[in-house]
Amino acid sequence: MTEQEGLTVKKSQNFDEWYTQVIIKSELVDYSAVSGCLVFRPLGYSIWELIQKATDEKFKKIGVQNVYFPLLIPEKFLKKEAEHVEGFSPEVAWVTETGDSKLEERLAIRPTSETIMYDSYSKWVRSWRDLPIKYNQWNNVLRWEFKHPVPLLRTREFLWNEGHSAFATKEEAEDERDEILGIYQKITEEFLALPGIIGKKSDKEKFAGATESYSIEHLLPDGRAIQGPDFHHDGQNFAKPFNITFLDKNGKTQYVWQNTWAITTREIGVMISVHSDDKGLVLPPKVAPIQTVIIPIFDDKTKSTILKAAKKIADMLDKKVRVYLDNRDYYTPGWKFNEWELKGVPLRIEIGPRDLKNRQVVLVRRDNSKKRAIPISKLEREIEKELEDIQKTLFKRASEFLETSTHKIKTSDEFKKILQTKKGILQAGWCTDVKCEGKIKEETGAKITNIPLNQNKVFSGCVYCGKKAKVIANFAKSY
């Protein structure tokens, strides 16, 4: 790897520039010719495939079924729910022409699929026997934001899951919340090694069309918060304009109760930015497409012996871990070390003539650079242990950062001071008046990320007006 190919800035010195370099130079993603739309290179896309697979398995276990709905949505559908159209129409990409013809009605590229899906639900649902519906799509959506795009974190096209359920009763719909957020929590914590704060969105920040929104909020290394997976109760907000009704067991016509929920490719960006370092990506083992890379060290004389031994080790490990033998002979071992460090492979095995003679290999951890010799006979078990330990270590480190970056705030002055010096998450009492929320945003730039479900005891008055606080809310400068 030449110097040009490695990172030239430090994460601690210039986070934004470091982030761009680390995702581009590691060949995770690339810019495309269309501003704000990203190319997922094999490394980036295989991480998404692993996230998808793990999430999808959990969805299927609770009875979610996958479907696919059209990309294009008639303009009249988007207009059926007032808040929904207001929220999304400024960001919609419109198809107006096909071939040489003008369309009579504009078609929106889906920014989200409520409207086109619920048009079908209204045809499909007749009786209580047809409920619940728990459908999900893994697809691409487009939101033509005019803010400065940041790869993965804010892109105009992104990949996601969009779950859209319908229930006979409000209670059933409400019960789905913890089930889905529980799945997202498992995926973010156990797979991406990303801690997050689960909470309810304020009315001001909730999803366009929802009655209530919930989110998992992450913290970036630069102290800004960023929203992760979310879950929304729609109530009957869509059921009414789309006329999704059913005959209940008593023969009475009722509207359904609905939810929607999503996890997006943004998570990859958050994960990268939290764990990675000045040498490149650091990938948690569970989402690392290659978990262990084997680098044989040889000269012309030892080449065939070493490659044979390396191949044997690769075959042995292949049943347990995702292993890759880098047997290219036109790059030096040192070049390869740098390349695979840049690409974030959790473990590296080095094997040279002396190692082979001693029936051992050298094992190097990506997260802490620790090196140790291991007898080949113990390798399989040691690799598994190290991968588990790396996964835990990354989560622990990120959790500690989140904890030390979360500040209990009692006064407005303190609020402003902490925000300027330390950033992070500011926990503060809030009277739940939207005016205070608005003023805080106006004066400090911080918004309510969410109101944690896991509520601390209210320890002060409203951080803005000083009146009685009804909840502890989390405030932060946010993406």
Place this chain on the structure above:
Amino acid sequence: MTEQEGLTVKKSQNFDEWYTQVIIKSELVDYSAVSGCLVFRPLGYSIWELIQKATDEKFKKIGVQNVYFPLLIPEKFLKKEAEHVEGFSPEVAWVTETGDSKLEERLAIRPTSETIMYDSYSKWVRSWRDLPIKYNQWNNVLRWEFKHPVPLLRTREFLWNEGHSAFATKEEAEDERDEILGIYQKITEEFLALPGIIGKKSDKEKFAGATESYSIEHLLPDGRAIQGPDFHHDGQNFAKPFNITFLDKNGKTQYVWQNTWAITTREIGVMISVHSDDKGLVLPPKVAPIQTVIIPIFDDKTKSTILKAAKKIADMLDKKVRVYLDNRDYYTPGWKFNEWELKGVPLRIEIGPRDLKNRQVVLVRRDNSKKRAIPISKLEREIEKELEDIQKTLFKRASEFLETSTHKIKTSDEFKKILQTKKGILQAGWCTDVKCEGKIKEETGAKITNIPLNQNKVFSGCVYCGKKAKVIANFAKSY
């Protein structure tokens, strides 16, 4: 199931109407509010997931890597390859506005992704060390055809894989053909139980931008041919306008050689139309989301015993096959029989009090309605055997139909007569002059589906002009 929910026409009497009924009433797919764009309901989408998974595993084994490229393509890119733009621009859906703003340059929704991918390839490829590139996308594409759309068989939006490779030499690129077509052949024959004819497209029918196109052609029950998966050599047709060059081992700048290849959701439509019958879908076991459905037969007194026994059987079979226990108590067994027959589940297990007493169940095959009692102790093995047999039987039946519908033709009169009375595939000598090909199409409506790789001995002159035939080509009325 009420009569309204079952099929009301016979496949042999009105194929088109039968086809529409079978795919809609089985809840495989549904129409959407956007003409020509389809909704994949859970049944249809899970079939696609099974096809994807089987194909993707085979791709990965030969080193293909998945990627994701933007949905939108700048107009100037589409124009870079002359034949490509000519072929696709009449069918392109154009984004011209976003939010309230007009775009400066129109953006095409991808009808296929050569142009946006190759723009990136030209950045990524520098040296022979960067080759080969074997990238694939599983995504959605849009082709705004103005012909009458037919669900799955001809839709404006469809799902597919698009593989796009780049090699250092022409020979390597050529070698990929049999590898990829071999994968598609395995998927169509062994999974979808669909026979096909592998051959080369005539120049007139080849892909816009390719130097050579190859396809697997299927035959529909009404005697029309339809194109299945395809493979195209691009030569250097895109490498030159997109400037995809590399330094070879001698330090010389060279253009890459490229291929593209695809399988689409159309295969589901072909598969359904070939195997299904007047009772509904008939799914080959390998792509059946539910391979065996268990229908417990009980009254109030026997309910709990029967359900318990049925659950035990379901758990036992669950390791080996995709099994579903239909324990709904608000539908009669007869209603359920009809429903699962309509949905094409290959095997049905009936278990009632008398069966349980005899430690047996009744097993019913969807493809031939054969019923037999089987001791529970032998069930696991028998189920596996029956599923294998159904898979083979469907393929055999379809292969026989293809064989008896393929006609060797020597004269122009014979050609026209067969086409009017029997349809099917017409094998005939062809001088390879595009004028004869054009005249045949003009006069009979039949086009060359492909020129089989597995060439029969030339047995006559050109079926149109009578001059020496260079190849045996397959002609058919075609979708």
